[in-house]
Amino acid sequence: MKKEYDIINLHCGGCASKIQYELDRLENLKDVNVDFYTKKLKFTLINNQDESELLQKLNEIADKVEPGTYFQSTSSQEKFTEENDHNHVHSHGHSHSGELGSKLDLIILTVGVTLFVVGLTLPKSLQKDIILIIAYGLSGYDILFNALKNIKRGKVLDENFLMGIATVGALGLGDFGEAAGVMIFYKIGEFFQDMAVNNSKKSIEKLMSIKPEFANLKNKNGTVETVNPSKVNIGDILIVKPGEKVPLDGTVVVGSTTLDKSALTGESVPVVSEVGDEVLSGSINIDGTIEIKVTRLYSDSTVNKIIEMVQSAGSKKAHAEKFITKFARYYTPIVVFLAVSIGLGLPLLYDGNFKLWFSRALIFLVISCPCALVLSVPLTFFSSIGKGSKDGILIKGGNYLERLKNIDTVVFDKTGTLTKGSFKVTKIECLSGTERELLEYAKAGEFYSNHPIGKAILEYGDVNIFEWEIQGHNEKAGYGVNALYNGKEILVGSKRFLEGHDIEIELDESFGTVVYIAVDSKLIGRIFVEDEIKESSKKTIEELMGQGISVYMLTGDNKKTGLHMANLLGIDADKICTNLLPQDKVSKLEEIKLKSKKGTIFVGDGINDAPVLAMADVGISMGKIGSDIAIESSDIVLMNDDPYKVIEALELGKKNNQVVLENVGFALGVKVVVMVLGVLGIANLWLAIFADVGVSVLAVLNASKILKQKIVK
Structure with a gap:
């Protein structure tokens, strides 16, 4: 059972790490995370325990570490004002x-x-x-x-x-x-x-200010009521005026406007939205009044998913954060021991001048607090994750951000990842019957399809299919569909799918994606569809290869189409894997991972990509057109579906690592130098204060600079 509490009156990063250490020792808790910056305590309760008893025990531990600190539920927190906290x-x-x-x-x-x-x-x-x-x-x-x-x-x-x-x-x-x-x-x-x-x-x-505060709900009688977004249901009509945030995901049904989606995707250019267009919650309506039909509840909306992912990112700590937390427990006792040894041990063993060595020992006491490290290292990860969110890159935890520093292989899915996923029918080839009949049978087979290819066929032409005419439907993911339509058995799918049903196909393998159609075990024709490559795909691959990173592409397309795509994108022909089914992608990624010496990223978007996204060292999914399960399975979500964000994510990981090393090296280096100078009688307490709070301030400022820097120049 997952639990979450607000932390009240926690003002010390060092104390946060001590509380974390104490709570980690409790047998009934696991996955404990004391987040100093969001002031949240999150953990999983292994066995059921009385809420009041649990909270009392937790508060006793917190108060012992930092007197006055306690935990309370979020609902209780709402009863307190910020003034109460400050006056404590x-x-x-x-x-x-x-x-x-x-x-x-x-x-x-x-x-x-x-x-x-x-x-x-x-x-x-x-x-x-x-x-x-x-x-x-x-x-x-x-x-x-x-x-x-x-x-x-x-x-x-x-x-x-x-x-x-x-x-x-x-x-x-x-x-x-x-x-x-x-x-x-x-x-x-x-x-x-x-x-x-x-x-x-x-x-x-x-x-995180993208959260909408209200929604203008249009009632059936035409009146408009201002309500909480969480109270709105699917199918409700909302009115969004200029300057307001879109409260929930939906489809425009009345009006047109320009939307600012920069807070969601990092895109600075406003987007025109008209009737029929999908709009995302958290977007800002710039100039026109629109009415939208809600397609998702607030709990499932884009804006709520973003907030949840960013807020929970701190619970997945990187190795560097865990190391610093552990290091802090030993640093202070060691430095204090050195101070005692210098103040008492050296005069006894050396010259008997207790006053001289005691004064030098005081320097060690002043710089014995590890706050520069305890504050700056987690803040670096916190700032990097915040920066990524601002740029439309949602990183689900510091551990995934840390992995980005050691990547030598990136594997891309094709459709919807390197290509736009917006297929269009380019050619219809009939072997028997008319083109209209071929299209009718193809639409009957694809009637329930959510795949971009199926949707392209359904949207082509003026042939209409009625659901009651379909008596049976069975889809085999990655292969095709067999359906019963007006008493006829329809097969719609790949060449392999039809051959698996004992239908011989002697036609030449053609470039492009081809859908074959058979009726009552007889091939009647095929439909050609094409997808368009995204503008930044080639640039992304060129830069990755320029950094010495191996780039692969996995696709279900035939070999001819795959090689053509490789030529367009600049990917080596031996790194294009074609004719892959969902289970084939898993085994292929396993092979690629064995060749990788550092780490492997998989970038995908669809339901079929979920297993490979979860198996990769870092799984990156497309958040705009990507399926919910793909987004849940991934470690990083790209909100604008731009593959170039992979480059930005890698650079952010390197920058984060650089700042962490800078802060650790600077903080420890200054402290060690001042300690040595103190023993030699060169440093005084004034310099020791700089080595303590001065270094902390500089390290925190260095960590926070990530928020303002442009990662990719």
Whole structure:
């Protein structure tokens, strides 16, 4: 049973990882995800348990790690305002917006800063020391108070305790100015760190503003009622005015307009929509009033699917995120151990100068918090997934994003992926009877078809078929259909399908997609249909091959058609796999994966592609014309069906990996350098503060820059 709770008063990335660790240890929970940025707790409950007892146990764990933090259901959260959250008394040094957000806290800190500046200007005297001590108390009273409270709870390695020990130690050594300055700049650094994190969160939340707030429902009596989109049923008529969002997926039945779909697909060019055109929820109506007939409930709508996929992406963590979470548990104890060893061990073994080595040990305490890593690495993945969503690339988890950095093979389906999937009949060849009769039997066979080829035949010509005339219908996916129509047995499908029914076909294999038609075991003709290659397909394949990536194409077409397509797209002839049935695609992908040394992507769109999408290292589906099952089976969804988005996804994966390595290298590098300089007596507490909060701010800003960068130049 899947559970989801809101996290209240969680203001520390490090604490989020500690809560995650504690909850992972509970036997009754699995797939636990504590998301610091969305403030959501998600997990799977293995055995049934009383809701109130479970919540109480979870809240006890959260409060022990970060006092004041608790979980509650989303419905309960709606009863609270943001003001309630901000007014809550936090007891952790990282509650930046809670502590520094109130006017009183800002006033106290401002007074402390003023006294600190005044104290620095005075000559050395008792008065100067008193002013600096007061400045220290005003700026750090809450940290000292929380440190004492947490000691009673058994927490002696949190940021409050470590900062308290470091600055009190500086006071004990008579460095009043350094103690006050370090505390003040620590608080200011935390404030800017919190601002950077919040700005990144707001940027990502802005991407989720596509959710429609209302729908104008047209009643049967002609009146219009404003309702919640979730209350609208399939078949209802909605009115969408200029400037409003399309609330649900539907078909235009009255009017025409221009729609902005950039929030859904990343396409900046508005699209004209007229009667009969499909419109997607979340699109913005620019200039005309239209009426649409709803085709999907809100729970199944495009906009809701996008929001759900992006919000749940954080639950599938990458190896880098898991490593950082695990690393953070050991980093602080190790650094504190080093501090104790330097402060007590070195003077005992070396020169007996406890004051000197104690002052140097304080530097280790200040930089013992792993927040720069705990904040920046998950935020990098969070920002990358948000950036992808903005560009019409929905990535379902950090683990899939991470896999994109090691890809050497991309396998494409043909129809609807590299081609538009909009077939048209180009030629009808009769062997007996008339063209009209051939088309009638073909339409009877394809009457229930959802395949693009079947739809093309149904839309061609003026021959009409009535459903009651079809007495039987059986479709074999990838082969064809046999039906009983007006007492005659109809076979419509591929050459292989008809030959499987003992019908000999001596006609030459022709270029293009060919549908054969037989009536009462006699071949009466064939219909030729053609598909159009997408504008960006050739460019996509050229760039992939230019990066040293092997490109394959799988298709059910005959060999002649496949080789012609290979020539048009620039794919090597030996990498075109033809005459494939759905089960053949699975075995073929297995063969290709064995040749791959890194990782394999499969890009497809249809129901028949679902097994291969799930089997690939990364499955990418087309979200616009792709089937629901293909979208569910894939790891990445391309909302505008543009194959070039595969290039963008790969570049996003590389950029994400680059920023992760930058942040990890920068954060650890600076901390190690400052530690070494501290032992040598070159660094002081001021530099240690930079190595702590300064590095955190820079790492967070570096992670959030992905949102604003153009990935493919």
